[in-house]
Amino acid sequence: MCGFVAFLQDQPTIDIETARRALTRIAHRGPDAAGEWREKEVILLHRRLSIIDLHTGQQPMQSHDGRYVVVFNGEIYNFPELRKQLEREGCRFQTHSDTEVILEGYRRWGNHVVNKLNGMFAFVVWDRKQQLAFGARDRLGIKPMCWAMQRSALIVSSTLEPFSEIPGFDRVNPVAVRHLLTFDNIHSPLTVIRGVNKLEPGCTFVWRIGDQEPSIERYWRPPLPDPNLSVPSEGELEALLDGAVKRQMISDVSIGVFLSGGIDSSLIAALMARNSEKPIRTFSIAFDDAAMDESSIAQLVARQFGTDHTVLRAEEVGPEELLELIGRLDEPFADAAVVPTYALSKMTASHVKVALSGDGGDEVFGGYPKYFLGKLNSRGIPLKSLFHHSLRAFPWKPRGMSHVYRRTLSSQERVRWSLTTYGDFPIFRKDLRQVLMPAYYQATQLDQFFEPWERRAKRYGERFDTDLLMRTDLETYLNENCLVKTDRASMLASLEVRVPFLDNEVLDRIVPLPADKKIVNGTLKALLLPLVKRILPREVWDRPKHGFSMPLDTWLAGNWRPAVEMALDWGEANTDLFNFKYLRRVHQMNRKTGGFTRELWNPFVFLTWSMAHKVKL
Numbered sequence: 001m002c003g004f005v006a007f008l009q010d011q012p013t014i015d016i017e018t019a020r021r022a023l024t025r026i027a028h029r030g031p032d033a034a035g036e037w038r039e040k041e042v043i044l045l046h047r048r049l050s051i052i053d054l055h056t057g058q059q060p061m062q063s064h065d066g067r068y069v070v071v072f073n074g075e076i077y078n079f080p081e082l083r084k085q086l087e088r089e090g091c092r093f094q095t096h097s098d099t100e101v102i103l104e105g106y107r108r109w110g111n112h113v114v115n116k117l118n119g120m121f122a123f124v125v126w127d128r129k130q131q132l133a134f135g136a137r138d139r140l141g142i143k144p145m146c147w148a149m150q151r152s153a154l155i156v157s158s159t160l161e162p163f164s165e166i167p168g169f170d171r172v173n174p175v176a177v178r179h180l181l182t183f184d185n186i187h188s189p190l191t192v193i194r195g196v197n198k199l200e201p202g203c204t205f206v207w208r209i210g211d212q213e214p215s216i217e218r219y220w221r222p223p224l225p226d227p228n229l230s231v232p233s234e235g236e237l238e239a240l241l242d243g244a245v246k247r248q249m250i251s252d253v254s255i256g257v258f259l260s261g262g263i264d265s266s267l268i269a270a271l272m273a274r275n276s277e278k279p280i281r282t283f284s285i286a287f288d289d290a291a292m293d294e295s296s297i298a299q300l301v302a303r304q305f306g307t308d309h310t311v312l313r314a315e316e317v318g319p320e321e322l323l324e325l326i327g328r329l330d331e332p333f334a335d336a337a338v339v340p341t342y343a344l345s346k347m348t349a350s351h352v353k354v355a356l357s358g359d360g361g362d363e364v365f366g367g368y369p370k371y372f373l374g375k376l377n378s379r380g381i382p383l384k385s386l387f388h389h390s391l392r393a394f395p396w397k398p399r400g401m402s403h404v405y406r407r408t409l410s411s412q413e414r415v416r417w418s419l420t421t422y423g424d425f426p427i428f429r430k431d432l433r434q435v436l437m438p439a440y441y442q443a444t445q446l447d448q449f450f451e452p453w454e455r456r457a458k459r460y461g462e463r464f465d466t467d468l469l470m471r472t473d474l475e476t477y478l479n480e481n482c483l484v485k486t487d488r489a490s491m492l493a494s495l496e497v498r499v500p501f502l503d504n505e506v507l508d509r510i511v512p513l514p515a516d517k518k519i520v521n522g523t524l525k526a527l528l529l530p531l532v533k534r535i536l537p538r539e540v541w542d543r544p545k546h547g548f549s550m551p552l553d554t555w556l557a558g559n560w561r562p563a564v565e566m567a568l569d570w571g572e573a574n575t576d577l578f579n580f581k582y583l584r585r586v587h588q589m590n591r592k593t594g595g596f597t598r599e600l601w602n603p604f605v606f607l608t609w610s611m612a613h614k615v616k617l
Helices: 016-024 079-088 098-116 161-165 174-183 234-248 263-274 295-304 319-328 338-348 361-365 369-375 384-393 402-407 411-419 451-460 466-492 504-510 529-535 552-557 561-574 580-593 598-613
Strands: 002-008 033-039 042-048 068-076 119-127 132-137 146-150 153-157 196-198 203-208 215-218 255-258 281-286 308-313 354-356 496-498
Touching: 002 016, 002 068, 002 119, 016 033, 016 042, 016 161, 042 068, 042 119, 068 098, 079 098, 098 119, 098 132, 098 203, 132 153, 153 161, 174 451, 174 466, 174 598, 234 263, 234 504, 234 529, 255 263, 255 338, 263 295, 263 361, 263 529, 281 295, 281 338, 295 308, 308 338, 319 338, 319 561, 319 598, 338 466, 361 466, 361 504, 369 411, 369 466, 451 466, 466 496, 552 561, 552 580, 552 598, 561 580, 561 598, 580 598
Parallel strands: 255 281, 255 354, 281 308, 354 496
Antiparallel strands: 002 042, 002 153, 033 042, 068 119, 119 132, 132 203, 146 153, 146 196, 203 215
């Protein structure tokens, strides 16, 4: 697990000192070593968190024939098999690392190397002979990558932090702010910084010296449902997941697992214990708030499988620590679960360097109640457009109108309503026009609030059914929210996190199954439950679904109140983006009655991030 920055140029657009300063901004992603490769004006820089081949896996790495140089972030789980295949085809290796397998695989197979890699990855290969760069990101975007052009130079980085050291990248993209307010995150290919783009998951790029920008192609996307595909037997499914966990346990350093007490993490822990000769390390976090705390269930699982279990008591995050954490993110991110995820990662990192996680289980196997939205057939009510127009014409937004308004919506409109915080809805709490100042309506393209989701959804058809919802979730909620949260929180703590449910072999077998073979007669994760019931304690699976929920309204009104008010004060003095009269009204109502969460939290996150990053609109 690492971080890199590549400056690909034939003129000194970015000088070496600027490049080195840029690299320091991602030192937390690779605290074990730093590497640098230069030739003329091309500069490749790398920070390393040593996991595999601790002694000879340094980067940037050059191929044995000297032609290619690579910088790589991630892990390739099938690299031993690929190495043997390449050796049979005549390749010679100088290290025992997965990095060199990518390098020699590209030398042998060219761009098609990505189709052979089972892992989480983002990398750039520089071809010294052709003066050409090839880059790639894994199927679902477990590892990040972003890029920008500055004059004739292509800059590629693991995350946004390095761009803060490069002149010209200090302006906020207002459309990205709308994404944050709507979805809690910023959807690819946008970033919060104008001129910087994310490489979308499952994509590659090719760029030559002199090109105006990279040529990007998609090599993988979630497949359409195949009604003829058979459902795997319980034995086949067990072998599939067992193989994924076993592959992802490969490491030259200590390894553990996040154990929340839920189905997904408990199953990962059980399969890890099966594949380990000594007790595995498991980590859970305990909260004082009983509504959030699952540590007793996690301890039950730990006892059943004989793990070396550590319960980490969550310390109360104060307003100063909250401001610091949000300010350290590479771009604003408004899923509040990043706070406990960082706390768990930080404490886990004091014991191990790698942890497995249950991320992806819900999206792949159908674990969210929101997927039932695909069963709706409502067309709304007659004259609803007149009703909506009347609401928009009101000079004030009546409270308590949400339950009435929601009943007027069609199935497709209800999906928009359910999946967003703010939008183009003419009622209190849901109306973007209330939180943004009029001068920014046009700049944020407010009427396009749901376009990032719908653009991906249209790849899977026009009907908003459960199959479409689940596949779109892989490209939106999973990629843009869950995986971003885990990557940023864990890497701030210099901890590598792996996700066996997103192993290529699991994806290839399970994702093509139609939704009605995963959610059966209203039962979520129906495909997974027989295995879970046989392996795990009843207390794990015979209870309501429980996530990293938190009493956000209580914290915003209580312990975090000073942070909220500091951000609002700073915002009023430094930006005219938001309607601060509205935000202060929401803050006041939350202090009195509670019940306000993301409506206040999302703007607060942007303001807090902006305070730390000194950006401008």
